Amino acid sequence: MSHTIRAAFLPLTDSAVLVAARERGFAADLGIDLQLVRTESWATLRDRLVFGQVQAAQMLAPLAVAVTLGLGGMPTQLAAPFRLNVNGNAVVMRADFAAALDPDIAARLNDPLATAHDFATAIGLYRRKPQIGIVHRFSSHALMLRYWLASAGIDPDRDVALRVLPPSLMLEAMRGGEIDGFTAGDPWPAAAIAEGLAEAVALGARIWQRGVEKVLAFRADWLADHADVADRLLLALSRAAAWCDMPENRAELAALLARPDYVDMPAALIGQSLAGQFAPRMGAAPLPVEDLILFYREAANFPWRSQALWIWSQLVRWGQAVPGAEGQAAAGAVFRPDVYRRALAGSGAVMPGASAKLEGAVSIPTGVGAHGGALLLGPDRFFDGRVFDPEAINTYLAGF
Amino acid sequence: MRIVIIDDTGARASVLEDGLREAGHDDIHVVPPVGAFVSRIERLVPDVVLMDLGSPSRDTLEEMLLVSRALARPIAMFVDQSDEQMISAAIDAGVSAYVVDGLRKDRVKPILDLAVRRFTAFARMQAELTDARTQLADRKVIDRAKAILMQQRGLAEPEAYALLRSAAMNQNKRMAEVAEALITAHDLLGGAR
Numbered sequence: 001m002s003h004t005i006r007a008a009f010l011p012l013t014d015s016a017v018l019v020a021a022r023e024r025g026f027a028a029d030l031g032i033d034l035q036l037v038r039t040e041s042w043a044t045l046r047d048r049l050v051f052g053q054v055q056a057a058q059m060l061a062p063l064a065v066a067v068t069l070g071l072g073g074m075p076t077q078l079a080a081p082f083r084l085n086v087n088g089n090a091v092v093m094r095a096d097f098a099a100a101l102d103p104d105i106a107a108r109l110n111d112p113l114a115t116a117h118d119f120a121t122a123i124g125l126y127r128r129k130p131q132i133g134i135v136h137r138f139s140s141h142a143l144m145l146r147y148w149l150a151s152a153g154i155d156p157d158r159d160v161a162l163r164v165l166p167p168s169l170m171l172e173a174m175r176g177g178e179i180d181g182f183t184a185g186d187p188w189p190a191a192a193i194a195e196g197l198a199e200a201v202a203l204g205a206r207i208w209q210r211g212v213e214k215v216l217a218f219r220a221d222w223l224a225d226h227a228d229v230a231d232r233l234l235l236a237l238s239r240a241a242a243w244c245d246m247p248e249n250r251a252e253l254a255a256l257l258a259r260p261d262y263v264d265m266p267a268a269l270i271g272q273s274l275a276g277q278f279a280p281r282m283g284a285a286p287l288p289v290e291d292l293i294l295f296y297r298e299a300a301n302f303p304w305r306s307q308a309l310w311i312w313s314q315l316v317r318w319g320q321a322v323p324g325a326e327g328q329a330a331a332g333a334v335f336r337p338d339v340y341r342r343a344l345a346g347s348g349a350v351m352p353g354a355s356a357k358l359e360g361a362v363s364i365p366t367g368v369g370a371h372g373g374a375l376l377l378g379p380d381r382f383f384d385g386r387v388f389d390p391e392a393i394n395t396y397l398a399g400f
Numbered sequence: 401m402r403i404v405i406i407d408d409t410g411a412r413a414s415v416l417e418d419g420l421r422e423a424g425h426d427d428i429h430v431v432p433p434v435g436a437f438v439s440r441i442e443r444l445v446p447d448v449v450l451m452d453l454g455s456p457s458r459d460t461l462e463e464m465l466l467v468s469r470a471l472a473r474p475i476a477m478f479v480d481q482s483d484e485q486m487i488s489a490a491i492d493a494g495v496s497a498y499v500v501d502g503l504r505k506d507r508v509k510p511i512l513d514l515a516v517r518r519f520t521a522f523a524r525m526q527a528e529l530t531d532a533r534t535q536l537a538d539r540k541v542i543d544r545a546k547a548i549l550m551q552q553r554g555l556a557e558p559e560a561y562a563l564l565r566s567a568a569m570n571q572n573k574r575m576a577e578v579a580e581a582l583i584t585a586h587d588l589l590g591g592a593r
Binding site: 042043048051072178 | 454455461462492
């Protein structure tokens with residue numbers, strides 16, 4: 001019997017796996033009528049999930065943690081058993097600001113540490129405190145932006161003004177001069193660059209090579225009551241993710257995402273990022289960035305508990321969460337590798353042996369213990385070389 | 401009690417504002433979510449903020465509510481978080497509401513109920529308007545297709561109509577779609593001269 005699942009999404013390239021699961025029939029094959037609900041703000045996506053208008057949502061991983069901890073609203077226990085993608089965001093700034101950075105953009109993007117220091121200089125030279133758009137305070141992009149700026153001694157709460165805007169309004173705010181740059185997920189930075197509004201100053205994939213990005217979130221109580229349906233959905237999404245990652249499907253995926261009911265942006269723009277091509281400045285030749293966005297390979301969908309805890313560490317670092325064992329346990333429990341394992345056992349998806357790992361410790365592709373096939377993890381380093389040990393969060397935080 | 405309505409479609413805001421005024425509220429401000437709207441709201445120091453759930457600017461507003469120093473007390477989403485039924489009704493109607501913490505529930509609930517009713521009525525009106533527009537457009541297309549059939553095949557009007565209708569039924573399509581296809585084909589074949 002077909003079971004209906006409504007899932008909320010925002011118009012972003014990382015809705016790809018959900019869109020493919022519906023449009024390419026992966027969900028229907030498993031008896032799921034997957035209905036996708038386009039949503040214009042993270043607040044509304046959160047409310048739709050929390051109050052049961054939808055059963056699942058494409059969520060910013062830090063927002064799933066924040067909702068569970070009750071930061072800025074009523075606490076609701078969420079569960080994220082599946083990552084929808086890895087990487088996919090960028091920081092772009094107006095050209096007159098970026099003029100103080102390395103003019104060789106490839107070098108600029110490849111050396112985030114040097115660029116952060118140049119950025120600090122650029123702040124001093126700029127005509128006003130730079131206004132930087134972020135999509136949400138509890139977004140991976142905002143946490144990575146803070147991490148990156150702070151490496152050069154920039155206080156993100158004092159030296160720049162972070163302005164919250166939905167991704168779809170970033171370009172408008174750039175045109176109107178309300179903001180001097182922004183960080184968001186694909187295709188919005190690429191769109192701002194293509195229009196000549198901004199140029200790239202940092203890539204998410206160079207700040208943290210295998211960063212945590214969007215997850216599929218459920219209400220934990222719904223997930224507990226609907227294990228069978230949720231497991232089937234995860235299997236459908238895993239198959240859809242594998243499909244999304246295949247180079248031969250990129251053109252079709254780009255055309256799907258370009259539709260007005262999904263991202264509603266040109267297929268050529270979306271397709272370029274899917275192909276790992278990033279044009280850093282209007283008119284410049286695209287740079288090959290092979291890990292610009294990952295959907296499936298390297299166990300991209302596995303919800304490493306250590307990443308939920310990294311998010312927690314950053315929320316504590318910036319005073320957004322109160323430190324304590326209870327909060328830490330609750331944050332870590334948002335990611336549900338147990339559900340992933342249950343749903344995808346025997347499906348052919350590679351299953352890591354562990355549920356948490358050191359984050360930022362892999363500098364060359366490394367094989368790790370896994371069931372169901374070889375698992376090669378790509379380099380996952382933070383640009384400053386720090387390693388996050390989920391067993392030693394306080395030591396990690398003391399190091400900043 | 402000061403109520404701020406954040407809305408960029410003037411029509412919905414005035415439908416809501418009228419309702420609130422009829423209910424005896426007179427301190428109502430409509431703010432479109434453009435430019436520096438957040439600082440305008442901060443200056444207004446509202447007790448209740450009503451906003452379309454579909455507005456992309458909700459994240460911007462919520463951030464302001466979190467960090468604002470001007471608004472003395474935190475503003476909570478919805479009146480009583482245990483009132484699931486009211487919250488569901490609000491979400492179904494597309495209303496989001498922010499209320500100063502501590503404001504009495506019996507004072508806020510009527511406002512929210514009214515907002516829900518007006519939003520629902522407005523959505524229905526819009527749907528009816530869209531329907532009416534579609535019907536009008538459909539009729540024009542069908543009339544034109546009929547005229548082509550009458551002219552080209554020498555049919556009387558009822559016959560041309562019946563032909564379109566049976567074609568639509570056979571193809572399991574709307575009559576307007578069949579008419580549209582016929583007009584396109586006619587134009588392509590040079591009939592539009």
